[in-house]
Amino acid sequence: MLFPTLRFAFFFFIIFFLYWYVFRQSKQRVLLLVCASYVFYAGWDWRFCILLFGVSALSALFGAVLGLQKNHIPRVITMITGTVLHILFLGFFKYFYDLTSFLNYRFFSGQLASPVLTQLQNYSLLLPIGISYYTFRSMSYIFDIYLCKMRPARSFSEVLLYISFFPQLASGPIVQAEAFFAALPANLARDADAAVKPIAFDRSTLLIVSGLYKKLILATFLSVLAVDPVFANPAQCNTVELLIGLLSYTFVIYCDFSGYSDMAIGIGLLLGFEAPQNFNRPYVSRSVSEFWRRWHISFSSWLRDYVYFSFGGSRYGLFRTAVALIGTMLIAGVWHGSSIPFVLWGLLQGVACAVERIVSVFKKEYGCAADTPVAFKAEHRRLDDSPVAASVDSLGVAYSASQDSIGIEQRRRLQLLRLAGVFLFINVSWLIFRSSSVREIALYLTSLKNITQPLHTVHWFVLIPLAAAFLLQIPGTDLRRKCFERYVQLPVAVKAAALVLFCIGLNIVSTSGVAPFIYFGF
Incomplete structure (x- = not known):
C-alpha cells in the first residue's frame, strides 16, 4: 500500500x-x-x-x-x-x-x-x-x-x-x-x-505536500525524461545527454527518497508521533563526511551508534579510526546489495571519509588549519595626535580590512571548489550505485567521449524539473523557519484553498500510476 x-x-x-x-x-x-x-x-x-x-x-x-x-x-x-x-x-x-x-x-x-x-x-x-x-x-x-x-x-x-x-x-x-x-x-x-494542540497540522501538511511534490512530480519527470532513456542505452547518447542523465539520477534518488521520508514523517505527526529529520540539503555538503550527516540521517546515525562505535570509533588512534570508517561504509554498501558495484560504492564512501579524517587530523597537528590573513600593523610612536600619526593609523586599518576581504573571498572560493568537488564525487558514486555490474559503469564512462553523437534522447524540457530539484537545496534552515512562521499565520481558508489547488495541479501534471519507491528494493 x-x-x-x-x-x-x-x-x-x-x-x-x-x-x-x-x-x-x-x-x-x-x-x-x-x-x-x-x-x-x-x-x-x-x-x-x-x-x-x-x-x-x-x-x-x-x-x-x-x-x-x-x-x-x-x-x-x-x-x-x-x-x-x-x-x-x-x-x-x-x-x-x-x-x-x-x-x-x-x-x-x-x-x-x-x-x-x-x-x-x-x-x-x-x-x-x-x-x-x-x-x-x-x-x-x-x-x-x-x-x-x-x-x-x-x-x-x-x-x-x-x-x-x-x-x-x-x-x-x-x-x-x-x-x-x-x-x-x-x-x-x-x-x-x-x-495543547495534539496534532501539528501545519507542519504535517507541508511535509506531505513536499513529499508528493518531490516524489510524484520531480522524481517521476526526471526519471521518464532523462534517467530511464539514458541509462537504457548510454552508448547511443551524446556526452551532454549522459551528463544530464547522471545529474538527473542524482536528484531522482534524492527526491524519491526524501519525498517518501517527508510523507512518512508527516503521516506520523498526524497521529502525534515525532520522527527525526531524515534529509538536510545533502548536495550542499563540503565534504563526504558532511554529506553522510545530511543524507538518510537516521540510517547514518544507526551505523554510527551500532557499527562505527563497535569498531572503536575514534578512541584508539587515527589508523583504527580510518579502519572503522571504511568498515562501516563497506557494511553500508553490502547492506544495499551483494553485487560488486554496491561493494565498490561502500568502499569508495569509506575511503573518502577516512582520507578526510586523516587530512583533518594532520592539519590540526601541524597547524595548517588556520587560514587567517596577515594583518598589517603600523609601528610608530604616538607622541601626539598629529595628522601624520592619524594617517598612519588609517592606512594600517584600511590595509588590514583589505587583507581581511581578500581572505574572505579566498575562503569563499575554496568552499565553492570543495562543494563542487564533493558534488562531483557524489554524482560518480551514484553512477556506481545504480549500475548492476562493473561493465555497465565502464560503458557509461567510456560513452562520455560521444561528443559528436546527435542529441536525440533527452528533451530540453527536462531542464525545468532539474532546476526545480536543484532549488530545493538552496533555502537554509533559517529561511525555511521564517517561511513556515509566515505560513502558520495565514487564514485557514487560504491554506485550504492552496491545498486544493495543489491537489488539482498534481492530478493534472502527474502521470498515471505511482512509480515504486526506489529503496523498496533494499
Whole structure:
C-alpha cells in the first residue's frame, strides 16, 4: 500500500478517526496501531506479516532475556546470538538468491543438484518490502537494552508497535528504540492536555505536500525524461545527454527518497508521533563526511551508534579510526546489495571519509588549519595626535580590512571548489550505485567521449524539473523557519484553498500510476 494513493488515503482516514475519536486509552491506541500496521503491510502480501511478527517476537524475546541478565558474559552471548539471527534472517532474503544463482552457474551448469536448494531459491526470490528497515529497528531494540539505554518494553504489543509502525515501516526513518519508547507515553496521550494542540497540522501538511511534490512530480519527470532513456542505452547518447542523465539520477534518488521520508514523517505527526529529520540539503555538503550527516540521517546515525562505535570509533588512534570508517561504509554498501558495484560504492564512501579524517587530523597537528590573513600593523610612536600619526593609523586599518576581504573571498572560493568537488564525487558514486555490474559503469564512462553523437534522447524540457530539484537545496534552515512562521499565520481558508489547488495541479501534471519507491528494493 503506497502513500500517494487513494487507497491509502481511505485507509488512513479510518485509522485517524478511530485513533483520535474512538479509542482514548493508551493500550487501546497501541493495539489499534499494531492492527493497522499489519493490515497496511498485508496490502503487499499477507505472508510478509508472518515474517514481521517473527522478527518482532525474536526481538522481544532477546530483549526480555537481556533485561533479566546481570552478568556481562551472558549478556554479551545473548546480544551476539540475537544479532546473528537477525543478520541471517536479513541475509537469507537479500543475498541467498544471488548465492544460489552463483552456485548454480558456477558448479552445476544451470541445474541445482538439490531440490531443497531449488525451493529455497524460490523463497529467497521474494524480498519483503521494508525488511531492512524493520530488521534494523528490531536490532536497535536489542542493542539499546544491551547498552543499558533503556529497559525492556512493558508489553509485547509495544514491541510490535515499534517494529511495525506503518508510517515508518516501509521507508523509514529508522527511529532508534531508546527515542521511540521514551516518547511513546507522551505520544499516545497528546490530547490529554486540552490547552495543547495534539496534532501539528501545519507542519504535517507541508511535509506531505513536499513529499508528493518531490516524489510524484520531480522524481517521476526526471526519471521518464532523462534517467530511464539514458541509462537504457548510454552508448547511443551524446556526452551532454549522459551528463544530464547522471545529474538527473542524482536528484531522482534524492527526491524519491526524501519525498517518501517527508510523507512518512508527516503521516506520523498526524497521529502525534515525532520522527527525526531524515534529509538536510545533502548536495550542499563540503565534504563526504558532511554529506553522510545530511543524507538518510537516521540510517547514518544507526551505523554510527551500532557499527562505527563497535569498531572503536575514534578512541584508539587515527589508523583504527580510518579502519572503522571504511568498515562501516563497506557494511553500508553490502547492506544495499551483494553485487560488486554496491561493494565498490561502500568502499569508495569509506575511503573518502577516512582520507578526510586523516587530512583533518594532520592539519590540526601541524597547524595548517588556520587560514587567517596577515594583518598589517603600523609601528610608530604616538607622541601626539598629529595628522601624520592619524594617517598612519588609517592606512594600517584600511590595509588590514583589505587583507581581511581578500581572505574572505579566498575562503569563499575554496568552499565553492570543495562543494563542487564533493558534488562531483557524489554524482560518480551514484553512477556506481545504480549500475548492476562493473561493465555497465565502464560503458557509461567510456560513452562520455560521444561528443559528436546527435542529441536525440533527452528533451530540453527536462531542464525545468532539474532546476526545480536543484532549488530545493538552496533555502537554509533559517529561511525555511521564517517561511513556515509566515505560513502558520495565514487564514485557514487560504491554506485550504492552496491545498486544493495543489491537489488539482498534481492530478493534472502527474502521470498515471505511482512509480515504486526506489529503496523498496533494499
